[in-house]
Amino acid sequence: MSVAFTKEESAETAAETVLPDRPISPHPNLVTEQGLEALNDLLRDAHQAYEAAQQIEDVNERRRQASIPARDVRYFSERVRTAQLVDAPSSSAVVAFGTTVTFSRNDGRIQKFRIVGEDEADPKTGSISYVSPIARLLYGKAVGEVAGEGDHEVEIVAIS
Known part of the structure; x- marks a missing residue:
């Protein structure tokens, strides 16, 4: 059989499905309690979407469908890892984080x-x-x- 009729992965096809990372802010990753919960929810959702994409049989389609969730998993993993929980302010005398x-x-x-x-x-x-x-x-x-x-x-x- 001619190679022209076989389905092969090319380096170009694989590279097209790897998205660049989402930019990470240079500022400290301060979060409220609700913000940290939301980050964990988004990370869980990204993992679930990635796992669902991994069930696709066609390798090219699997890579395409997994590209965004894979990027999101990397981003939200880093944001959860670097999160600095800031307690709710004890006073409302001045404007502060969480007020x-x-x-x-x-x-x-x-x-x-x-x-x-x-x-x-x-x-x-x-x-x-x-x-x-x-x-x-x-x-x-x-x-x-x-x-x-x-x-x-x-x-x-x-x-x-």
Whole structure:
């Protein structure tokens, strides 16, 4: 039989199914208790997706289907390994990791965000990363204090 009719793996095909790693932040991996639980859930889900992909008989399809879960397993394994659990703040006197801060902007908008780790931050649902510019601006400030300058001033209205 001619080699043209056999199914062989090529180095190119194999390389196409290995995705580059997701970038890891250079900042400390601070997490809340909920953030650590979420990371563990995501790691478990990635393992399950990888194991499901391993059941596919066609080797090319198996590699394609396993590529994203394999990358996610590597990423979430590293994030869980480096996670630094930060206890909930004992006081709401100043803005800190894990607090929820309400502030008013110069244009009259009132915004409320919880300051959390990078992986659990989702501004659409009311959480921002502790390394975001607004979180850094507010960190350590108390109710009534103004942070920023010019058109970018914000006043802290509440901390919980």
